[in-house]
Amino acid sequence: MxxxxxxxxxxxAPALAETEISLYSGAQSAPRSGVAISDHIDLGDRYITAGxxxxxxxxxxxxxxxxxxxENPNFGWGAEFTHTKVYAxxxxxxxxxxxxxxxxxxxxxxxxxxMYRWPGLWRDLWRPEITPxxxxxxxxxxxxxxxxxxxxxxxxxQLGGPAIRLGAGVSYAISTNWSAFGEYQxxxxxxxxxxxxxxxxxxxxxxNAVNIGVSYRF
Numbered sequence: 001m002x003x004x005x006x007x008x009x010x011x012x013a014p015a016l017a018e019t020e021i022s023l024y025s026g027a028q029s030a031p032r033s034g035v036a037i038s039d040h041i042d043l044g045d046r047y048i049t050a051g052x053x054x055x056x057x058x059x060x061x062x063x064x065x066x067x068x069x070x071e072n073p074n075f076g077w078g079a080e081f082t083h084t085k086v087y088a089x090x091x092x093x094x095x096x097x098x099x100x101x102x103x104x105x106x107x108x109x110x111x112x113x114x115m116y117r118w119p120g121l122w123r124d125l126w127r128p129e130i131t132p133x134x135x136x137x138x139x140x141x142x143x144x145x146x147x148x149x150x151x152x153x154x155x156x157x158q159l160g161g162p163a164i165r166l167g168a169g170v171s172y173a174i175s176t177n178w179s180a181f182g183e184y185q186x187x188x189x190x191x192x193x194x195x196x197x198x199x200x201x202x203x204x205x206x207x208n209a210v211n212i213g214v215s216y217r218f
Contacts, residue, residue: 020068020076022181024213028062029054030086035203037096041151041195048096050203051089060085060105064185064211068115076115080137080165084109084187084207100148107205108144108157109187111137111165129173137165141189145201152197161190169211177217185209 030052037046056062066080085106093101117133141160147153169183187207194200 018070020215020217022066022215024211025063026211028056028209030207038200041197050092052086082109102146103143105144108142109163111139113137132170135167139163145193154196158193161192163189179215183211
């Protein structure tokens with residue numbers, strides 16, 4: 001009887017889930033975007049096109065972290081934070097009438113993710129240790145707004161707006177618990193922020209990144 005109960009449990013019980021913690025860094029850039037400046041004491045209302053620099057390897061560095069709960073061999077969900085950042089180029093500073101304009105500490109993106117992977121996809125073609133995956137997430141941007149003009153200095157974290165994350169990559173199993181991975185990630189974020197002296201600044205920022213990182217599973 002006990003044997004039958006154990007057999008029934010083993011058939012009906014789902015596969016044990018695993019948790020994966022990942023850390024990464026890499027090279028991140030951002031294409032040009034429109035910036036709407038409204039009712040600022042120095043600038044009035046205007047619209048400019050901003051050029052952005054990523055400066056991934058200068059302080060504060062570009063980096064990210066995520067936690068994934070794999071419910072089965074293919075599907076997982078979790079949370080991710082990325083310290084992206086953008087700096088206005090010299091032409092943008094001149095057009096904006098600012099001596100300093102950046103989200104460098106940073107253009108922070110936090111999302112809830114869904115992930116899908118294909119373990120063993122290349123078992124017969126290549127190496128079983130390599131697993132491709134895709135991910136997508138929705139969340140918020142929390143930029144550190146840094147703007148300086150002749151009469152205003154805005155410097156601090158603000159809630160920017162909604163954010164979206166998309167990515168694809170491959171992981172390589174180093175051992176039972178550890179793996180390395182490489183991936184491409186894109187983020188989109190809306191940033192509707194305010195100046196300390198009144199007025200606002202609005203811009204949608206897209207980042208493109210190539211990441212390299214390590215993961216620990218347990």
